Amino acid sequence: MKTSRTQGQWGRSSISNKLKHAGVMTLVSSMLAVSLVSAPHAARADIVWDHWQLADSLVSKGNKAEAVPHWQYLADHYASIGEWENAALFYGKLDAYFDSIGDYDQAIRYYELENEYWVxxxxxxxxxxxxxxxQIRTTVELYMQDSDQTELQARALPTNGKLAKFEPAYGTYLGLYSEQDPKVGNLFTKTESVYGKKHAIYLAYAHWGQPFPSSYVKRAKEAGAALQIAWEPDDGLDPVADNAYLRKWAQDAKAAGIPIFLRFAGEMNGAWVKWHGNPSQYIEKFRMLHDVFAAEAPNIAMVWSPGDVPANDIDPYYPGDAYVDWVGVSLYIEPYENGDPSLPPMIATSNVERLTRLYNTYADRKPLMLAETGVPHYSHSAGEDFTEWAKLNLQRLYEIMPYKYPRLKAITYFNVDQKMDNAKNDYSLSDSAAVQSYYSKLIANPYLLDNVSQAAKPADGIGYVPLDANHQTFAKKTKLVPFVKIPDIYIGKVEYALNGRVIATQTELPYGLELQAGEVPEGSVLQLRVFNKSGKQVASRTFGLSSQVSVQIDGKNEAFEQPPAIINGSTMTPLRAIFEKLGATVEYEAQTRKVTARKGSTTIQLTIDQTTVYLNGKAMQLDEPAQLVNGFTLAPARFVGEAFGGKVTWDGTSRTVTIATGN
Structure with a gap:
């Protein structure tokens, strides 16, 4: 395991070196461009050269702000004539300038343009x-608690509507690599006593040529868990073949009798592994393994799992939808690139955005898992404590990412202190009492599943949806969880204002808010305001939010195609739906717009838009006439509930109409 993880760190080191090399090459390209344009030539007198000289002169005098329009002209000019490298170089000057003065929106715009022209x-x-x-992009999102299982399952389904092998309907499996955890080790049954919850998946490492890891299977069985096996061909792909060794390995896997997520030759897109460099051979071997296990070990789900970097080398290794059950990824963040404090700090990097590209590419057809992930709370190289940063990103990992990415169906945490490895980051959960306690608090959420089974779902049925134009109404009560990311990294406080009035201020993670329906009238406006540690407001966003009236009949919450509504101060409920649930028959005459309902010896008659109703022929007056809303008849709740002898009560806190029939 340590070797594998070290290779992963070498990979990030390689990326760092590659990017530093890119910086050198950018400088070289810049020098070449200057040399080319500054060579004796008649073109010196043209407008392009004038802009170039003026910009250089202003920079030499310390007036970068005045150089901006000249850089803009040069970037646009070179883009228009197809000189992509020069265009990229001048957009690079613009992004560096705006980043340096804290104009992050402009900086982001030019960073994206620079990348576009390098591509x-x-x-x-x-x-x-x-x-x-x-890193500098400000993000303000809200996720709202939802108990509509139909909606939650629909968001978590692939395009074809079919769940993959062992895929939960919604929710995210909890996974853990615990072998180097001093409090758990390979005794998986100890996880619950240490972290307060059993985990669904445990990670084990195996190597091509070695026997099937039966000892890990035994421990996983004891813990009632599944196994993720990272199977690594340490001598490269050439020895990987359909032979007696493979068939025996497959038979042993089948005999294990538990779900196995097989991650063969992961991080293949990184030059730090021996199986990198030949995508066609990799695909051939992966497909061969898929076919063998499909025939020999149906309890194996094939996991194709690149690293999240380098991103441009991921897709060429994809074996194809027919051969992949799950898409995994190794995704780590760290305070310093490759653990080296001499390199630029990485604490502004968020794990949330790191998944976006892979998710957008594959999630429409495959469930995703973070096959390996971690957030260090201590840098041994720098001798710095990053507990606050670790908690911030653990919250994003276990709360925000499962809600933002509903097709993210498993997270396996790499629970290791790499004190002796080159990265020298401490990812261990149990090394820090604060981190261990916070992790335990996060994973108590039922949305994080502790058992692998087909179409599993959270025990309480609750999930989260983005608060947006399609999801802005709740019933009874709700909980809001924000995803807030600012260039300052650390958040001082989050303030909530409802209809212009501040109703809550949060200074601790997760900066969430609980609301009762009675606090939120229809058509409300909720504003979330974000402040940095210095007390300066640095971001805000406004959301539409409404609560709806709920109806409970004899203790059962009822759902209606047309929900209740408040009209002219009266609570109006669906007449036909409730009458029929109370055992009445309902008839409607479209020509006269008359409704007749009967139950036993009781007959109710009313006409749409009239306040007079008749109970067994006796006239009564309604506070608000029955009305047609979206083709459904709504009438005052108390009348609807009491018409056939029920008792109606109203709870203003949860905005709930309760009807008790006595049956």
Whole structure:
């Protein structure tokens, strides 16, 4: 395991070196461009050269702000004539300037343009610029608690509507690599006593040529868990073949009798592994393994799992939808690139955005898992404590990412202190009492599943949806969880204002808010305001939010195609739906717009838009006439509930109409 993880760190080191190399190459390209344009030539007198000279002169005098329009002209000029590298170089000057003065929106715009033109030039040198753009991008999102299981399952389904092998209907499996955890080790049954909850998946490492890891299966069975096996061909792909060794391995896997997520030759897109460099051979071997296990071990789900970097080398290794059950990814963040404090700090990097590209590419047809992930709370190289940063990103990992990415169906945490490895980051959960306690608090959420089974779902049925134009109404009560990311990294406080009035101020993670329906009238406006540690407001966003009236009949919550509504101050409920649930028959005459309902010896008659109703022929007056709303008849709740002898009560806090029939 340690070797594998070290290889992963070498990979990030390689990326770092590659990006530093890109910076050198950018400088070289810049020098070449200057040399080319500054060579003796009649073109010196043209407007392009004038802009170039003016910009250089202003910069030499310390007037970068005045150089901006000249850089803009030059960038646009070179873009218009197809000189992509020069265009990228001048957009690079613009993004660096705006980043330096804290105008992050402009900086992001130019970082993206710089990358666009490096791509057009056939180079990946803009990758580091996109990473910086993500670091300084302000994000304010809200996720709202929802108990509509139909809606939650629909969001978590692939396009074809069919769940993959062992895929939950919604929710996210909890996974853990615990072998180097001093409090758990390989005794998986101890996890619950240490972290307060059993985990669904445990990670084990195996190597091609070695026997099937039966000892890990035994421990997983004891813990009532599944196994993720990272199977690594340490001598490269050539020895991987359909032979007696493979068939025996497959038979042993079948005999294990538990779900196995098989992650063969992961991080294949990184030059730090021996199985990198030949996508066609990799695909051939992966497909062969798929076919063998499909025949020999149906309890194996094939996991194709690149690293999240380098991103441009991921897709060529994809074996194809027919051969992949799950798409995994190794995704780590760290305070310093490769653990090296001499390199630029990485604490502004968020794990949330790191998944976006892979998710957008594959989630429409495959469930995703974070096959390996971690957030260090201590840097041994720098001798710095990052507990606050670790908690911030653990909350994003276990709350925000499952809600933002509903097709993210498993997270396996790499629970290791890498004190002796080159990265020297401490990812261990149990090394820090604060981190261990916070992790335990996060994973108590039922949305994080502790058992692998087909079409599993949270025990309480609750999930979260983005608060947006399609999801802005709740019943009884709700909980809001924000995803807030600012260039300052650390948040001082989050303030909530409802219809212009501040109703809550949060200074601790997760900065959430609980609301009762009675606090939120229809058509309300909720504003979330974000302040940095210095007390300065640095972001805000406004959301539409409404609560709806709920109806409960004899203790059962009822759902209606047309929900209740408040009209002219009266609570109006669906007449036909409730009458029929109370055992009445309902008839409607479209020509006269008359409704007749009967139950036993009781007959109710009313006419749409009239306040007079008749109970067994005796006239009564309604506070508000029955009305047609979206083709459904709504009438005052108390009348609807009491018409056939029920008792009606109203709870203003939860905005709930309760009807008790006595049956």
């Amino acid at each position: 057009k030039a056939g180079k990946d040198w803009g990758a580091v610029k996109l990473q910086r753009a993500d």
